[in-house]
Every structure is written in C-alpha cells, then in structure tokens.
Amino acid sequence: MRLRVDPTSPEPIFEQLVFRVKEAIAQGSLAGGDRLPSVRELARDASINPNTVARAYEALEAEGVIVRRQGSGCFVTEKGSALATSERKRRLDALVQRLVTEGFHLGFGARELRDALAERLSATPLPPRRDS
Amino acid sequence: MRLRVDPTSPEPIFEQLVFRVKEAIAQGSLAGGDRLPSVRELARDASINPNTVARAYEALEAEGVIVRRQGSGCFVTEKGSALATSERKRRLDALVQRLVTEGFHLGFGARELRDALAERLSATPLPPRRDS
C-alpha cells in the first residue's frame, strides 16, 4: 500500500490522497475490510504532515468510502454510495460532460473517447459491487 | 451568449467561466471566429468583477482556445490542441481514469459508464474538428 503524492501539483495534497485511495479501490488493489496505513505512518512515508493525512481520511469517511476507528485504524467500507439515485445520476452526467468537453479540446472525437473508456475498462475491470 | 456562474460553488468563478466557454464550443453553440462578450459586459451580466473575467479569458488564451485582441475583443480559435501527442494521450487517460474511479464509487458499473458516455455523445454530437 504505497501512496505517492505530488507536492508541486496545484491539486491539494489531501485531495490527491482521497483520489488515490478511491482509485486503488476501483482497481481492486484495496477491497472492503482492508486497513489503510495509519495517519502517522503514511505521513512519514509521503513526507507530509499527519494533519493532512487525517484530513484526507476524514473526507473519505464523509463520503462513506472508509470508516475510522479510534485506536485501531481506518478500514475500507463494504457498502456502495449512499446518495439518492437522482443525485448519483447528476454527478455521473457532470463527470461525463467533463470528459467530453475536455476531450474535445484535446482534439479527440467521439470514437476516440469511447475507445479510451473501453480500453480502460478492459485493462483493469471494475471489482464486483457489494450494493448495500 | 449567456454565461451563468455559481458564486457559492467551491470551484473558482474564473474556472467555471473557462469550462462554460469550452463547453459551449464542444457543443457547437460557439464556433471558431465567434466573438465572446467583452470583459466588462460579461462582468456586469454575471455580477462579478471584470478582473475575474479577464483572468478566465487569459487562461483560455493560454490554452489556445481563444485569442484576445486589444481594442476589438476575444475570439474563438480555429485550431486544435497544440500539445504533443503523448501529452494529449496522457491527459485523456487521466480524464477517463477520473470518470471510471468516481463513477465506480457512485455505484455505476462498466456498462453504465459506457452507456452514459454514448448517450451524451448522441444527445449533442461534437462539432467537426478543424485540425491545424
């Protein structure tokens, strides 16, 4: 469980951490019940402040991705998203719109976008979902 | 050309403007050669500071999306992305990875992601590209 962070990126460090954890789960390298590195351990490994790690873990818990247990550690949740269907759909649409718009300005057309997504999905299939 | 902005959003106003303009181009409601509203006019309409609009236009020009002509206005560029192929590919992959990861945590599977993208692309087809 090695998490890297780019201190020069304009993206806040704690947000990078949040995404890396979600990424690891979406790729199957972290699964429900798995334990994350401790706040202090991860801070030492990544050469960042423990408070920053704690902030990332706090955000992950707020999203329902992990649970934090005082004294024992942080663990990946089993359940899926707790959002209403309409809100989930809205967020997905926003993500897709982002991809389409930015992709277009990068010079990619509809087919290339579809292909890139398909390739990504077949390269590392999504782990099975455990819907609550 | 009406551009709306959400002052309560955590996303900076100037970034919202940048994306709105790119969105309009990707949807065909703005095309190469079209003129954007002036800095002061847009600022008045959206009830924001002219400096904020100027900042957005500056960012858009830095990305090659528009050109700014002192005294005459800002115009949508004809050309495509000026980035190296490898860099364009890398950015596209990052966008796709974002969609897949966040989509997964929203509870969507591979098929639903593909369908959402396909639906978006068929709803408003991308305008023809004028590659430089």
Add this chain to the structure above:
DNA sequence: CGCACTGTACTATTTGTCCTAGTACAGTTG
C-alpha cells in the same frame, strides 16, 4: 495493568489563491 499504537482535536503560523475595487494605459472601431 502498562505500553505502544491508533484516531481526534485543538491552536498557531505561514503561504498562496480567489475575488473585489479602483485606476490607468493602450489598441481598435466608427
């Protein structure tokens, strides 16, 4: 129990960004 670990909660400080406000200058258009 006792110790070492875990997360949690503060305060304080520094740094950087976002946004607003105001002024001024420079190029373009009619």
Add this chain to the structure above:
DNA sequence: CAACTGTACTAGGACAAATAGTACAGTGCG
C-alpha cells in the same frame, strides 16, 4: 475625437492548504 476593446498594475479582504506542536481518547497486546 469618442467610445469601446483588452491589459496592467496596486491594494486589501477572505479563505483554503499545509505545516508544527501539543494533547487527549480509544484499542490491542504482552
């Protein structure tokens, strides 16, 4: 010339991010 365009500053307020340090509270194990 007059009225518009973008551009470039300064200044200041508000806020977020990250650091450092300290302290407290729950857990697990020898």
